[in-house]
Amino acid sequence: xxxxxxxxxxxxxxFIGAAIxxxxxxxxxxxxxxxxxxxxxxxxxxxxxxxxxxxxISTPLTLLGNWPQGIGLSxxxxxxxxxxxxVTALVALAAAIYAPVDIGPRRRRAGYDPMMxxxxxxxxxxxxxxxxxxxxxxxxxxxxxxxxxxxxxxxxAQIHGAIRYAAFAMLGATFILLGIGMIYGITATLNIHEAAxxxxxxxxxxxxxxAAALLFGGFALKAGLAPFHLxxxxxxxxxxxxxxxVFAGLLTKMGFYALLLIFAGLFGTASESPxxxxxxxxxxxxxxxxxxxxxxxxxxxxDMRRLLAYHVIAQVGYMMAGLAIATREGVAAAIFYMxxxxxxxxNLFLGAGLIRRASGSWDLTRxxxxxxxxxxxxxxxxxxxxxxxxxxxxxxxxxxxIVIRESLDAGMAWIGGVALIAGxxxxxxxxxxxxxxxxxxxxxxxxxxxxxxxxxxxxxxSAATVLxxxxxxxxxxxxQQSAYMLEIGR
Amino acid sequence: xxxxxxxxxAGVVGCGLYMxxxxxxxxxxxxxxxLATGANLLxxxxxxxGSQQPPIIVEGEQRLGDAADPLIQALILTAIVIxxxxxxVMATLVLRAWRQSGxxxxxxxxxxxxxxxxxxxxxxxx
Numbered sequence: 001x002x003x004x005x006x007x008x009x010x011x012x013x014x015f016i017g018a019a020i021x022x023x024x025x026x027x028x029x030x031x032x033x034x035x036x037x038x039x040x041x042x043x044x045x046x047x048x049x050x051x052x053x054x055x056x057i058s059t060p061l062t063l064l065g066n067w068p069q070g071i072g073l074s075x076x077x078x079x080x081x082x083x084x085x086x087v088t089a090l091v092a093l094a095a096a097i098y099a100p101v102d103i104g105p106r107r108r109r110a111g112y113d114p115m116m117x118x119x120x121x122x123x124x125x126x127x128x129x130x131x132x133x134x135x136x137x138x139x140x141x142x143x144x145x146x147x148x149x150x151x152x153x154x155x156x157a158q159i160h161g162a163i164r165y166a167a168f169a170m171l172g173a174t175f176i177l178l179g180i181g182m183i184y185g186i187t188a189t190l191n192i193h194e195a196a197x198x199x200x201x202x203x204x205x206x207x208x209x210x211a212a213a214l215l216f217g218g219f220a221l222k223a224g225l226a227p228f229h230l231x232x233x234x235x236x237x238x239x240x241x242x243x244x245x246v247f248a249g250l251l252t253k254m255g256f257y258a259l260l261l262i263f264a265g266l267f268g269t270a271s272e273s274p275x276x277x278x279x280x281x282x283x284x285x286x287x288x289x290x291x292x293x294x295x296x297x298x299x300x301x302x303d304m305r306r307l308l309a310y311h312v313i314a315q316v317g318y319m320m321a322g323l324a325i326a327t328r329e330g331v332a333a334a335i336f337y338m339x340x341x342x343x344x345x346x347n348l349f350l351g352a353g354l355i356r357r358a359s360g361s362w363d364l365t366r367x368x369x370x371x372x373x374x375x376x377x378x379x380x381x382x383x384x385x386x387x388x389x390x391x392x393x394x395x396x397x398x399x400x401x402i403v404i405r406e407s408l409d410a411g412m413a414w415i416g417g418v419a420l421i422a423g424x425x426x427x428x429x430x431x432x433x434x435x436x437x438x439x440x441x442x443x444x445x446x447x448x449x450x451x452x453x454x455x456x457x458x459x460x461x462s463a464a465t466v467l468x469x470x471x472x473x474x475x476x477x478x479x480q481q482s483a484y485m486l487e488i489g490r
Numbered sequence: 491x492x493x494x495x496x497x498x499x500a501g502v503v504g505c506g507l508y509m510x511x512x513x514x515x516x517x518x519x520x521x522x523x524x525l526a527t528g529a530n531l532l533x534x535x536x537x538x539x540g541s542q543q544p545p546i547i548v549e550g551e552q553r554l555g556d557a558a559d560p561l562i563q564a565l566i567l568t569a570i571v572i573x574x575x576x577x578x579v580m581a582t583l584v585l586r587a588w589r590q591s592g593x594x595x596x597x598x599x600x601x602x603x604x605x606x607x608x609x610x611x612x613x614x615x616x
Contacts, residue, residue: 140572159586161602166580170522174529185536238602303606
């Protein structure tokens with residue numbers, strides 16, 4: 001019973017919070033308090049769930065409504081799901097602390113708190129579910145909340161961005177639904193582990209290939225992999241910084257988690273499955289294209305949000321490289337990268353929001369002077385910037401190093417080479433970004449003070465990045481266990 | 491029967507995709523509605539078109555006899571609800587775009603693209 005409560009808590013706490021915040025959205029302070037308290041409770045619950053999952057020999061599992069397994073929905077506390085739920089809670093907490101910076105009473109009345117909490121709940125649901133159709137439902141729920149958050153102010157740019165976003169996401173979701181339907185047609189089950197066992201027994205055929213293609217197309221679109229990435233830089237930048245930070249941290253990674261679940265878990269591409277040999281080369285090309293095209297895109301931008309949006313997808317390319325390596329260590333590298341990237345990307349957008357607040361512009365040609373006016377901010381912001389660039393000893397260095405090392409070990413040196421080139425371009429892009437925003441002096445510019453809540457939120461995420469950077473071994477062991485759990489099921 | 495059914499589903503999905511490619515936002519909206527319907531038809535086919543018996547266990551029996559697949563029907567019901575919700579949200583967005591700019595052409599809905607786009611030539615921040 002405790003297990004069941006713990007397992008549903010990461011989903012139910014945000015939903016109850018969303019319901020309360022929905023009723024209380026006219027009172028801005030009450031709604032804000034609900035958001036903060038729900039995020040805190042979520043962080044505690046997810047830490048307890050993680051501790052429970054790590055200390056027990058068997059996997060905690062709950063079947064909703066006591067249906068027999070395979071028919072009813074089941075949530076299970078496996079790796080990497082529980083670790084991702086914890087990181088999600090961290091990002092949600094940081095966003096809730098940061099929110100007063102750019103979410104005023106008007107945006108709260110428009111429903112910021114309920115939609116944000118419901119989206120966090122949906123993301124957690126996707127990380128914990130064992131059921132393919134349930135996974136699809138969580139994606140759709142997260143999409144609905146995301147559309148609402150994108151259009152908080154109802155400005156033309158937001159409506160137009162949301163139309164782009166919704167159109168691409170709905171198309172992807174339909175392909176996912178068709179793919180799931182085909183998997184059910186082949187295996188007669190929707191449980192991922194049972195379906196994986198059934199697929200392993202049958203040789204690859206036209207039906208399973210079509211299902212794999214549909215699922216790959218759908219989830220690659222959600223994850224923002226090239227060539228399905230164009231919707232992301234066209235829509236993410238229209239929302240307030242605290243919203244974009246959560247999007248950048250969680251939504252593309254949720255798509256990539258689904259790719260891991262489907263391809264490393266369901267189709268077994270990281271083991272000696274017959275379908276692995278067919279898919280790995282395609283994955284490699286897509287990963288390389290994503291890394292190079294999106295970093296090049298970032299170099300052309302001067303608007304901070306658009307620049308970072310390109311980096312969001314370039315980072316997904318590195319994770320895809322881990323999956324493309326098609327070994328268990330490759331998948332572990334992807335999981336390590338995913339956890340590092342969620343924290344860093346959210347932090348970067350929070351920092352960009354504070355720079356905009358201080359200097360009055362999103363445009364890098366008009367920002368500057370942060371080092372002199374606020375050294376604490378400049379130091380806190382340097383952590384995610386250097387981590388994304390891959391400078392030791394921060395988390396990004398280990399994440400990139402592991403991906404490249406595993407690609408060499410698996411004899412796919414060309415992916416490692418592409419990752420190195422993209423990494424070099426990332427360093428160039430991040431160096432110009434930090435010096436334009438913090439170091440450069442723009443004559444005649446007035447710089448306003450940076451709010452303390454914003455700094456507190458950034459400190460939380462920066463501390464996590466430094467911690468991973470100083471003790472990468474713990475996370476690497478966790479990532480290896482996660483890759484093993486994905487492969488064998490439970 | 492199955493083959494005919496599959497072709498009908500594929501046809502509906504094809505029409506939906508064609509309409510989504512239109513530059514008219516209302517046509518795109520209808521395309522999404524059609525696509526969701528086509529996806530539901532194909533989902534139904536995945537559960538095999540066979541028995542027409544409702545999936546109810548006969549009184550006194552322990553097991554379900556020959557019957558239609560109940561799980562796939564539950565899935566389709568859920569998919570219909572989700573598809574409808576998303577279509578309504580999309581319709582709201584298109585309506586809002588039309589009220590703001592008086593246009594339902596996709597080329598006119600590019601305020602997001604223009605926002606923060608890199609300058610076309612040096613010094614020109616358009």
